[in-house]
Amino acid sequence: MGLFGRGNSGGLMNVIRCDQEEYLVWKWRPEGQEANSTTRENSIRYGSSLRVKDGEVAVFVYKQKDGTCQDYIVGPYDETIKTANFPVLSSIVGLAFGGESPFQAEVYFINLAGNIQIRFGVPYFDVFDPRLPDHGIPMAVRGTMTFNITNYKEFIKLNRLVNFDLNTFKAQIKDAISKYVKSVVMNIPDSMNIPVIQMERKILEINDSVTNYLKPRMENDFGINLKGFDIAALEIDKESPYYMELRQLTAGNTARTLNTQTDVNIKNLQDMQEINAQNMAETMRIQREEAQRAQQLQTQSNFMGAHMANLQADVLKTGAQNLGAMGSMDGGGGNAMNPAGMMTGMMMGGAMGQQMAGMMNNMGQQMQQTMNTPPPVPNVQYHLSVNGTQSGPFDIQQLAQMAQNGQLTMQTYVWRQGMAGWELAGNMMELQGIFAPPTPSTPPPPPMP
Numbered sequence: 084m085g086l087f088g089r090g091n092s093g094g095l096m097n098v099i100r101c102d103q104e105e106y107l108v109w110k111w112r113p114e115g116q117e118a119n120s121t122t123r124e125n126s127i128r129y130g131s132s133l134r135v136k137d138g139e140v141a142v143f144v145y146k147q148k149d150g151t152c153q154d155y156i157v158g159p160y161d162e163t164i165k166t167a168n169f170p171v172l173s174s175i176v177g178l179a180f181g182g183e184s185p186f187q188a189e190v191y192f193i194n195l196a197g198n199i200q201i202r203f204g205v206p207y208f209d210v211f212d213p214r215l216p217d218h219g220i221p222m223a224v225r226g227t228m229t230f231n232i233t234n235y236k237e238f239i240k241l242n243r244l245v246n247f248d249l250n251t252f253k254a255q256i257k258d259a260i261s262k263y264v265k266s267v268v269m270n271i272p273d274s275m276n277i278p279v280i281q282m283e284r285k286i287l288e289i290n291d292s293v294t295n296y297l298k299p300r301m302e303n304d305f306g307i308n309l310k311g312f313d314i315a316a317l318e319i320d321k322e323s324p325y326y327m328e329l330r331q332l333t334a335g336n337t338a339r340t341l342n343t344q345t346d347v348n349i350k351n352l353q354d355m356q357e358i359n360a361q362n363m364a365e366t367m368r369i370q371r372e373e374a375q376r377a378q379q380l381q382t383q384s385n386f387m388g389a390h391m392a393n394l395q396a397d398v399l400k401t402g403a404q405n406l407g408a409m410g411s412m413d414g415g416g417g418n419a420m421n422p423a424g425m426m427t428g429m430m431m432g433g434a435m436g437q438q439m440a441g442m443m444n445n446m447g448q449q450m451q452q453t454m455n456t457p458p459p460v461p462n463v464q465y466h467l468s469v470n471g472t473q474s475g476p477f478d479i480q481q482l483a484q485m486a487q488n489g490q491l492t493m494q495t496y497v498w499r500q501g502m503a504g505w506e507l508a509g510n511m512m513e514l515q516g517i518f519a520p521p522t523p524s525t526p527p528p529p530p531m532p
Contacts, residue, residue: 097127099141099164100134101192107199107232108247111190127164127188129172135160138196140235144189144244145171153239191244193235198310200229201253203260205268207320212272212279212329220279220329221320224264226290228256229311230301238306252305259304260297267293268317280326280333283317290314359473366476370464370500377462468496468505483517493518 103109113126135141135158143154152171166173172186203226209219232238242252268289271277275292277285290313298309319326464476477485485491493509508514 097131098134099127099131099190101136101139103192105197106192107194107197107249107252108242108244109192109194110244110247111192127186127190129164129186131164133160133162133164135192138194140193140195142191142193142235142239142244143169143172144191146187146189155236189245191247193232193238195232195235198229198231199249199253200227201256201260202227203257203264205261205264207318208265208269210269210272210279210282214278214332215325215329218325218328220326221323222268222279222282223316223318223320224268224314225316225318226312226314228260228297228309228313230256230307230309232306233308234302234306237302241304241306256301256305256307259300263297263300264293264314267296278329278333279319280329283319286314286317289317363473366466367500370476374500463499466498467491468498479514479517482514486517491517 097113099111101109101111133141133156135156137159139158141156141158141160143156145152145154154169154171156168162168164172172188205224207221207223210222211217211219268282271282271289271292272279275285275288277288282289293314294309294312297312301307301309462478464478465482466473466475467477468474482491491508493507495508496505497508497511497514498505509518
């Protein structure tokens with residue numbers, strides 16, 4: 084260590100610093116002093132220089148009658164030791180020697196920037212599948228853990244800094260990892276519902292579960308921060324007879340599950356086909372009833388004129404009979420002819436004859452008009468099938484519009500009532516017109532010479 088000089092009271096003026104390249108905890112001692120050799124290893128001259136690099140913390144430990152006290156100097160720091168920066172030191176340094184009195188303190192440097200990685204391996208232990216609760220399957224776990232120190236005050240409380248040995252510290256952590264990893268992995272089949280035979284494929288989910296369990300325990304047990312935990316392998320002893328038995332059981336359950344799923348899919352397909360058939364039959368029934376009603380209405384319209392003519396003929400016949408009776412009306416002379424009645428009957432008969440002639444003429448015109456009126460064009464309904472999906476019904480005008488929009492092509496399947504099955508639209512003569520290309524316009528005549 085560097086030497087600044089000698090004080091009036093004797094002792095050395097030191098530069099307190101850590102020159103180690105890789106360390107987690109390192110204890111400073113004056114040059115030439117071995118551990119536990121003399122009391123001078125903890126004797127520091129007030130006014131010595133302290134250098135703390137960035138990412139380090141220097142811990143001064145004072146042993147007093149009422150217990151142990153610490154001063155913490157976080158880097159970067161490079162100054163002469165002064166009571167202004169050391170609260171505990173200001174209360175214990177005597178003033179009898181003009182500020183040059185030595186004081187007793189253990190100085191430790193803790194590396195806050197370094198990351199320590201540990202490789203671990205948990206030997207084979209038994210993991211139990213819920214389907215075979217009495218048959219343990221041997222499993223081993225390998226991986227790495229990375230940690231550092233962030234809460235150095237908690238770290239100091241939980242670990243003895245004197246003669247701190249990193250290898251011993253790693254061994255303690257490995258023992259804890261083995262205990263905690265074994266505890267978590269053994270319960271994975273129950274806690275995460277993962278069969279033992281599938282645990283190797285679920286290594287990421289298992290890794291997260293172990294990390295969440297391990298992190299707070301590393302902080303509470305050792306005062307370290309778990310930066311990373313990686314399970315590299317979950318090794319199952321596949322030569323174990325229990326593993327072979329579990330594999331056969333899993334294969335049988337998988338086959339039964341697949342068969343059950345296949346049966347369900349077939350049943351769903353059959354139900355869907357039956358529903359489609361019922362919908363098709365109902366649609367056809369509705370179309371037949373609508374066609375029958377339209378035909379009945381047309382028939383009634385055609386015969387309505389004849390029915391009205393029959394009614395009017397009956398009325399005129401009754402009127403003629405009544406006129407004949409009026410010609411034989413008794414004028415007071417018994418059964419003699421009544422001239423007045425005859426004249427009245429002739430007058431009324433002529434009027435009714437004219438009315439009858441007009442009615443017959445109108446009726447004839449109505450019947451002629453009815454006979455000359457053609458029946459309405461039958462409204463044929465079509466159904467379409469596109470990619471297995473049925474739609475419709477559509478009339479011919481709607482199909483023409485769909486053909487113009489590209490929704491209906493010659494490769495679209497079409498069905499209407501009376502057809503035995505689905506047919507391509509391009510093969511149906513009645514639909515050829517809607518796919519005909521537009522007639523090109525006639526070009527104008529050439530200009531006159």
